[in-house]
Amino acid sequence: MSSATQSHLVRDLASHCGALVIGDGAVRISNIASVGSAREGDIVFASDQATLRLALDSRASAVIAGEFGRDVTAPKPILIARDPKLAFAQVASLFSSGEKRERRYESAQVDLSAKIGEHTWIGPGVVIEEDVSVGDGTSLQANSVLCAGVAVGRDCRIGPNVTIYSGTELGDRVVVQAGSVLGSTGFGYVRNQHGHYSLFPQVGRLMVGNDVEIGANCTIDRGALDQTVIRRGTKIDNMVHIGHNVEIGEDVVIAAQTGISGSSRIGNGAIVGGQVGIGDHATIEDGVIVGSGSGILSKKVVRGKGVVFWGTPARPLKDYLKELATLSRLSRKKEE
């Protein structure tokens, strides 16, 4: 799905991101770039004075800066925004492929009972089983598989080689990158008197809210008897594992390779670093920040909006750093 970029006037970009133009608003911009790689026609952003100077020296045709750029004399237009990086991201969306290609490849296998919305793009080798519904404007990339009964909302983008198992429901504007598996069978077994394991029923559902974005090669299990839930706006990096019956709130961020065991809850606005391990039935309350590589024990509750937890078992950052320092000091002392 290649992109064809359009060009925009600086003044239109400024109006789109709520910035003030200093200089010529009629300059035409055809793409975004980093300061280091900018060419003529590109717009870049600067988060501080030093970067602004580099940006002005670069080949970029316009620069988004903060208040600190207001009094700079420059040979190219500067857009003054409250948050230059955010403004840049907003502007960038105008240059991305806005095309709504509409196509169903012949090699896609769509069951006759499936309800497919309008303006959808269904790639080659895509498999859509019975009773699936796909909302308007959604794209399903090559070789992805939607099992029976799956519901996908509007304007979703499902990457290549994705698997969505039965029992899964996605909201609108959900993004799932390549290779991720949604609605897999959870890991719950009961052991009999001979020491053999049998699967505890895993027949619940997986509900994914609007604007959730899921990286590549993730796995998210369906509920055992109830639901796994991921609420609106949450963003999940690559290779994150989410077990059965987990509930994740709104606007949560989870970095790569983190694992969340069954029945744990993560509150709204929490930030979870990479390679974190969260035991089962744990609770991360609203707004908590969990540092990368931390381990949260089963049933543990961590709370405090903006409080950083770190280490295994995770403790407030202050305590963790103190313990590291103590250990280092004692270890050196012994040496003396």
Added chain:
Amino acid sequence: MSSATQSHLVRDLASHCGALVIGDGAVRISNIASVGSAREGDIVFASDQATLRLALDSRASAVIAGEFGRDVTAPKPILIARDPKLAFAQVASLFSSGEKRERRYESAQVDLSAKIGEHTWIGPGVVIEEDVSVGDGTSLQANSVLCAGVAVGRDCRIGPNVTIYSGTELGDRVVVQAGSVLGSTGFGYVRNQHGHYSLFPQVGRLMVGNDVEIGANCTIDRGALDQTVIRRGTKIDNMVHIGHNVEIGEDVVIAAQTGISGSSRIGNGAIVGGQVGIGDHATIEDGVIVGSGSGILSKKVVRGKGVVFWGTPARPLKDYLKELATLSRLSRKKEE
């Protein structure tokens, strides 16, 4: 593969799981549920008195309980089982889709030399290369790939987008969830005098025993010159990595995101938590329990049936907890 559920009499469910019915055995049950979500016609289970009370107040039509439920007066039948959760799991299997659909989709690419058993289900886009054998009753879901010479036993369920490389042999009733890769090339290199690496030959096999269940997006490497082996009844969660020449015993449980380096051995009945790292040539003896997030060093041997190891390097839980407490105490002391 959607499920059509059947209904059963309470007395038949009781007889299936070896429970005693107190109350009306002729009540008709049409599904399983959790206590919180139960509707009329559902059966639920209760592991303790408190849950039993909730279950009796719920809309469920029958409850599986332990001995503690024997003398309870209730408006609905109670099934008394030694292990209510196990009994529930056994009963649940009666409600899951028992249908043996038999089909080969036209878009599946099956090499003429492949031997395909009876009553198999071969989904759209499945690729079966030369000299593959697939046992009776096995299902291969959409877009999975079986490379040349792979052997899959009877009644296996291979999920969508799974890859099974040459050199792999699966027993009967093996489950592999979506996106997993079996029989991949191991990570063994030799470095030459110029500092460049060449692959050490990785031409061994991967043998997976009966009733092994493998989660989504796992990777299990074939042996280098010999075999990687996973024995009967072992259950593996999502995103587990198993290196070349590893040997895993019977009835082992391995939770999500754990990695096992080359040539390590795990004994029968061991339990390995999530995100555990096991170095190469290590040995986890029969029945050992390794806590989540632990690290087992290369060549290390850990032993003791039922003994819990934790931390990095992993040590008996008692020692680990003591060290954590010591560090916390010393750190607070310094502060005073």
Added chain:
Amino acid sequence: MSSATQSHLVRDLASHCGALVIGDGAVRISNIASVGSAREGDIVFASDQATLRLALDSRASAVIAGEFGRDVTAPKPILIARDPKLAFAQVASLFSSGEKRERRYESAQVDLSAKIGEHTWIGPGVVIEEDVSVGDGTSLQANSVLCAGVAVGRDCRIGPNVTIYSGTELGDRVVVQAGSVLGSTGFGYVRNQHGHYSLFPQVGRLMVGNDVEIGANCTIDRGALDQTVIRRGTKIDNMVHIGHNVEIGEDVVIAAQTGISGSSRIGNGAIVGGQVGIGDHATIEDGVIVGSGSGILSKKVVRGKGVVFWGTPARPLKDYLKELATLSRLSRKKEE
């Protein structure tokens, strides 16, 4: 892709790997094996005297050994090499399937604008979008997907169910195992005043050098505005995650389940163990060795050719071991 093996004379194998033959150079060898599984016609290797004795007692028809084998009297030829394991790996390559099968399956979907080299093998269900280029001798296994504009060099081997997103360029002789995702969208968001996240533009490229080998189920993100780069000869194990804008040098080795956050750099010849977590904007300089399970903090620089770092936060191995010993000692002391 099955292998047909050829046979070779011992003297030809010796000349291929620069070894000296002691004994009959006319013995015919048809395969490689481990000492434990060798059959007649196999060649094996021994890294020490004890293994050499086992090898001579085995059914193998020839043995590669080091200088220590020079004066051994044996009933079968011994090949004396400087590095027996390296010599064995070199010899092994002669027995692997050298066949260059050439085929394009009908079910492969190749866009008409794609440039496909000669002697390529394009498996069933492969999807090649517009403007892709594939070099001579490259094989693309079943159900792999190359998105628009991807460039793959000569003699590459792309496994089944691999996804290569737009913006990715692979050199020659690159190997990518099943299920890996290259060029995925990086994890970079900006938060607006309502606490909602929007994606920072992720429109950069991913450049992979010659002779890079990538395991199964890895994820490697494209650059945000610039590039993610992996240079010549680097070898990457299964389930490794590499974030946007990361730069990895030549001949680097990265073991399974390691994660490298955005904008970090790893120098030439570094060795990174399994399950290592590297924060963003960190630098691992040339030749550093990072022990398995270590954590490198954001922006941290670790240096020293051949120096081993370990723990979280990673410190020189000597310090780490001392701290572990101190903690253990203090913990025992308290008990007394």
